Amino acid sequence: AQSVSQHNHHVILSEAASLELGCNYSYGGTVNLFWYVQYPGQHLQLLLKYFSGDPLVKGIKGFEAEFIKSKFSFNLRKPSVQWSDTAEYFCAVNWPPSGGYNKLIFGAGTRLAVHP
Amino acid sequence: DVKVTQSSRYLVKRTGEKVFLECVQDMDHENMFWYRQDPGLGLRLIYFSYDVKMKEKGDIPEGYSVSREKKERFSLILESASTNQTSMYLCATTTSTDTQYFGPGTRLTVL
Numbered sequence: 001a002q003s004v005s006q007h008n009h010h011v012i013l014s015e016a017a018s019l020e021l022g023c024n025y026s027y028g029g030t031v032n033l034f035w036y037v038q039y040p041g042q043h044l045q046l047l048l049k050y051f052s053g054d055p056l057v058k059g060i061k062g063f064e065a066e067f068i069k070s071k072f073s074f075n076l077r078k079p080s081v082q083w084s085d086t087a088e089y090f091c092a093v094n095w096p097p098s099g100g101y102n103k104l105i106f107g108a109g110t111r112l113a114v115h116p
Numbered sequence: 117d118v119k120v121t122q123s124s125r126y127l128v129k130r131t132g133e134k135v136f137l138e139c140v141q142d143m144d145h146e147n148m149f150w151y152r153q154d155p156g157l158g159l160r161l162i163y164f165s166y167d168v169k170m171k172e173k174g175d176i177p178e179g180y181s182v183s184r185e186k187k188e189r190f191s192l193i194l195e196s197a198s199t200n201q202t203s204m205y206l207c208a209t210t211t212s213t214d215t216q217y218f219g220p221g222t223r224l225t226v227l
Contacts, residue, residue: 034215044221046215092159092216102147102211102213102216103161103174106151107158108158
């Protein structure tokens with residue numbers, strides 16, 4: 001069955017530290033890849049996405065992610081985190097055509113706490 | 117901007133009650149989804165709909181049903197609420213090729 005794994009459930013960092021959150025998916029073929037973020041009390045919102053092309057994708061708020069097809073991975077990175085990055089981060093994968101319905105499989109999420 | 121609204125932010129119900137959660141989108145998207153979000157489990161798909169009156173089961177449909185009578189509106193129904201359905205419920209909408217856009221969520225507590 002299709003699945004998505006996020007390696008870290010909780011991450012605690014100090015401001016200005018670098019961040020890398022791991023995401024792996026179960027098997028290959030064509031995939032669309034997403035990172036969503038949920039700030040405390042807010043909607044789930046899209047950070048970045050990969051559909052095709054350059055495997056290094058840049059998103060909002062200084063985040064980027066790299067798609068490594070051979071490793072079935074799509075890790076999220078940020079060189080220097082801020083207190084305002086405290087949130088829960090979800091990796092999600094779509095295996096098109098999946099009936100054309102654009103279904104997503106989500107990882108379990110990673111809670112990031114950034115201390116000033 | 118895509119707007120997805122959900123009928124309530126917080127809801128408290130008693131065991132055995134019938135519960136309706138409603139989601140409305142303003143972007144004419146054909147696909148709509150209901151998820152539940154639980155700590156450590158991420159988002160799990162309950163049901164989705166790809167057109168009016170069309171629906172498909174997701175990964176955890178037991179104890180739930182859905183209704184889509186109009187394109188912009190997708191309802192999740194708990195026929196007889198149970199305590200293990202206490203959760204955050206998220207609605208999402210998308211086209212067949214685009215990103216999913218999420219509503220603010222409904223935190224349901226079943227006592």
